[in-house]
Amino acid sequence: MPVITIDGVKIEAQPGKTIIEACLENGITIPHFCWHPSLSVAGNCRMCLVNVGSQKKSPEGTLEVDGEGNPVIMWMPKLQIACATPISDGMFVSTKDDKTLTAQNSVMEFILINHPLDCPICDEAGQCKLQEYAYKFSKGESRFDDIKNHKDKRVAWGPQVMFDGERCISCSRCIRFATEIANQPVLSFVQRGDHVTIETFEGTQFDSPYSMNVIDICPVGALTSIDFRFKARVWDMSFNDSVCPGCSRGCNIKVGVRDNEILRLEPRANPIVNKYWMCDAGRTTQYKWVNANRVSGSYIRSDKGLVLADADTAYTAIAKAIKQYKSDEVMIVVGGMLSNEDVYTVKKLASEVIHTNRLVVVERTDTGFADSFLRTADRNANSHGIASLGITSIKPNEIADYISKNHIKALLVLGDEIIRGDEAILSAVKSLSFFALATFNECQSTEIANVIIGSATYAESEGTYTNITDRVQHFTPAIVTKENMRIMGMKMSRLDKFGAQNDRWTQGDKRDCKQHWRIAQGIAEALGTNFGYKNSESVFDDIVKHVTGYNHMSYDALDSHLGLTLNHAQHPESLGVIYESHTLKPN
Amino acid sequence: MNVTTNTAAQRLTFWEKLYLPEIVKGLVSTLKTMAKPSMTRRYPEERWEPLGSYRGRPVLVQEESGERCVACGLCSRVCPALAIEVRAAETMERDKERYPDLFEINMLRCIYCGFCEEVCPEEAIVMSKDYDIVFHSQEAAIFGKDQLLTPVARLQERLEFLRQYK
Numbered sequence: 173m174p175v176i177t178i179d180g181v182k183i184e185a186q187p188g189k190t191i192i193e194a195c196l197e198n199g200i201t202i203p204h205f206c207w208h209p210s211l212s213v214a215g216n217c218r219m220c221l222v223n224v225g226s227q228k229k230s231p232e233g234t235l236e237v238d239g240e241g242n243p244v245i246m247w248m249p250k251l252q253i254a255c256a257t258p259i260s261d262g263m264f265v266s267t268k269d270d271k272t273l274t275a276q277n278s279v280m281e282f283i284l285i286n287h288p289l290d291c292p293i294c295d296e297a298g299q300c301k302l303q304e305y306a307y308k309f310s311k312g313e314s315r316f317d318d319i320k321n322h323k324d325k326r327v328a329w330g331p332q333v334m335f336d337g338e339r340c341i342s343c344s345r346c347i348r349f350a351t352e353i354a355n356q357p358v359l360s361f362v363q364r365g366d367h368v369t370i371e372t373f374e375g376t377q378f379d380s381p382y383s384m385n386v387i388d389i390c391p392v393g394a395l396t397s398i399d400f401r402f403k404a405r406v407w408d409m410s411f412n413d414s415v416c417p418g419c420s421r422g423c424n425i426k427v428g429v430r431d432n433e434i435l436r437l438e439p440r441a442n443p444i445v446n447k448y449w450m451c452d453a454g455r456t457t458q459y460k461w462v463n464a465n466r467v468s469g470s471y472i473r474s475d476k477g478l479v480l481a482d483a484d485t486a487y488t489a490i491a492k493a494i495k496q497y498k499s500d501e502v503m504i505v506v507g508g509m510l511s512n513e514d515v516y517t518v519k520k521l522a523s524e525v526i527h528t529n530r531l532v533v534v535e536r537t538d539t540g541f542a543d544s545f546l547r548t549a550d551r552n553a554n555s556h557g558i559a560s561l562g563i564t565s566i567k568p569n570e571i572a573d574y575i576s577k578n579h580i581k582a583l584l585v586l587g588d589e590i591i592r593g594d595e596a597i598l599s600a601v602k603s604l605s606f607f608a609l610a611t612f613n614e615c616q617s618t619e620i621a622n623v624i625i626g627s628a629t630y631a632e633s634e635g636t637y638t639n640i641t642d643r644v645q646h647f648t649p650a651i652v653t654k655e656n657m658r659i660m661g662m663k664m665s666r667l668d669k670f671g672a673q674n675d676r677w678t679q680g681d682k683r684d685c686k687q688h689w690r691i692a693q694g695i696a697e698a699l700g701t702n703f704g705y706k707n708s709e710s711v712f713d714d715i716v717k718h719v720t721g722y723n724h725m726s727y728d729a730l731d732s733h734l735g736l737t738l739n740h741a742q743h744p745e746s747l748g749v750i751y752e753s754h755t756l757k758p759n
Numbered sequence: 760m761n762v763t764t765n766t767a768a769q770r771l772t773f774w775e776k777l778y779l780p781e782i783v784k785g786l787v788s789t790l791k792t793m794a795k796p797s798m799t800r801r802y803p804e805e806r807w808e809p810l811g812s813y814r815g816r817p818v819l820v821q822e823e824s825g826e827r828c829v830a831c832g833l834c835s836r837v838c839p840a841l842a843i844e845v846r847a848a849e850t851m852e853r854d855k856e857r858y859p860d861l862f863e864i865n866m867l868r869c870i871y872c873g874f875c876e877e878v879c880p881e882e883a884i885v886m887s888k889d890y891d892i893v894f895h896s897q898e899a900a901i902f903g904k905d906q907l908l909t910p911v912a913r914l915q916e917r918l919e920f921l922r923q924y925k
Contacts, residue, residue, distance in 0.1 A: 291880075297831075670841055676901060
């Protein structure tokens with residue numbers, strides 16, 4: 173393997189790699205704007221200029237050294253861009269000499285000539301690559317005292333992406349993303365020189381299902397999300413690690429929260445699952461139902477309508493009702509969004525306490541949603557996990573038949589809305605003697621259920637999802653509920669941490685909703701069996717002990733390997749170096 | 760028995776023991792001060808007008824076209840007491856696309872340090888001359904945009920001070 177010397181440090185790298193790649197793999201970051209490991213090399217920002225040379229050879233062919241034994245290096249007359257220069261054996265690279273530092277400062281000064289000082293109103297401020305480099309690699313002085321170029325500041329490229337021409341530094345990351353990853357080559361540079369800007373082709377718009385990823389890769393604030401624009405400054409938000417529940421891919425995400433309300437979701441790099449990307453649908457839809465229209469607290473339906481009750485009363489009411497029926501007259505439905513921990517506890521409740529085998533999950537297939545990149549037709553986030561725990565699935569149109577054929581009298585639904593406007597299911601459910609529901613949102617079922625318990629969504633609970641490739645991934649809570657108030661290690665923004673009773677910015681809705689495994693445990697306890705789980709981790713440890721496939725897993729192992737594959741926990745895949753372009757620091 | 764002799768009272772002379780000269784001295788001093796101009800004032804009817812350098816309660820500068828503030832949130836970030844809350848919104852009508860939808864200062868938290876004024880890139884939040892800030896409940900101590908917006912004409916002195924010394 174070729175050996176190159178960077179600032180006096182010898183590193184080995186795969187042949188064919190460029191200098192910047194070889195450096196990244198060895199933990200050295202060369203400043204850059206346009207280079208991205210998942211995109212082709214453009215080499216147009218000139219930020220990664222480095223001094224490259226090789227050792228001088230004597231006419232006899234031997235490598236020359238000076239009097240002290242140091243190699244005599246012949247530097248190339250001009251600096252080279254690290255992103256497009258392939259390495260060769262014996263190459264010398266210098267990133268810290270005066271020539272390189274001067275070049276970096278000059279490039280920064282050049283880029284900033286026409287960059288507006290928009291930072292106060294720019295959504296990128298605080299996690300901006302240009303801001304970061306202005307501190308690190310620029311002297312902060314500009315000799316330009318003319319009037320800056322003015323370009324269009326609010327151009328909607330599509331339904332999700334807003335473009336600001338003045339802030340753009342013409343790195344072409346978005347153009348390359350649209351062409352290479354989103355397969356929608358509608359973006360292009362137009363004009364020349366300092367008038368250069370990016371436009372969509374006449375009559376087209378950038379509406380790819382992955383269009384919003386350009387917002388993340390844009391090193392400046394030229395591309396902003398129409399969905400998020402101006403909602404909050406990044407430093408006012410907390411970002412907790414989670415997994416998108418939109419489909420069975422399980423893209424790794426970060427949940428941006430301010431005042432206990434999710435404001436945005438953004439992808440978290442995972443080289444094996446979603447690389448650096450996630451789809452727009454996940455980003456724009458999977459937080460709205462968490463914020464609005466929620467069921468908070470427990471309710472029991474009586475003659476006077478729904479009456480608010482505490483959770484224990486609700487569990488007792490469910491237990492009392494279930495006891496009246498034979499065990500195979502009780503049916504339990506788990507939602508596809510339930511974590512492995514939830515499903516395992518519900519299964520334990522069904523098999524060990526209620527002794528019914530009528531435990532099903534409803535398939536949610538949407539072939540229109542699937543594509544060849546990340547999106548899958550299976551919309552149940554944890555369908556493989558639920559299957560791995562031995563739960564059978566039925567199709568939505570089989571629910572009504574299942575209820576009538578098996579003479580079901582009592583139905584317990586956890587984390588799913590089974591009616592969804594279907595008349596047959598509605599009449600089947602109405603024919604039941606007892607219907608208990610643990611759910612996230614107000615829906616058709618909450619109008620008729622006998623007992624309703626507010627349950628925690630993915631953003632409020634800790635657990636694991638097993639995705640379509642059988643990869644078990646750990647997610648952590650991002651929103652505070654009355655239940656998870658004390659979960660340690662939850663990242664909180666400065667506002668959350670220091671808010672007091674009389675501050676309005678901490679008065680966000682703290683809902684009374686419980687994780688499903690806790691609800692299942694509560695019902696089991698009301699029926700006389702105590703599972704004794706203290707937290708999600710204790711449930712997961714039980715799964716690891718009792719379910720083959722999960723052997724050798726733990727939350728810590730899942731976190732450090734960004735997920736582990738079922739049956740292969742002992743041999744985690746190599747993640748390589750995870751590249752992070754620019755992000756809020758510290759986070 | 761411990762008897763104290765040669766006390767201060769015993770050392771007094773005859774004239775001093777009479778007290779009269781001291782009383783007259785005191786009365787002369789009182790009469791002199793009565794003739795001098797008075798230092799106190801009848802607050803709140805008579806109010807003290809501070810100089811431009813005075814740091815009273817922070818206010819938002821209002822111009823004819825609306826507030827100067829672009830809701831960048833830097834004042835909120837720099838505030839050591841976390842007194843300020845800003846929420847931005849977008850507008851198409853004005854030439855500044857961003858404005859504060861909500862701007863609140865909790866005057867129970869504010870410590871009048873003036874960091875918000877110092878950090879403001881738009882010179883939109885400045886310290887006014889208001890020094891008598893009174894409220895009867897915690898809720899009333901949170902000042903919204905309606906209480907904070909002050910016409911720019913009334914803040915000229917402070918703005919000039921800032922331009923000179925900031």
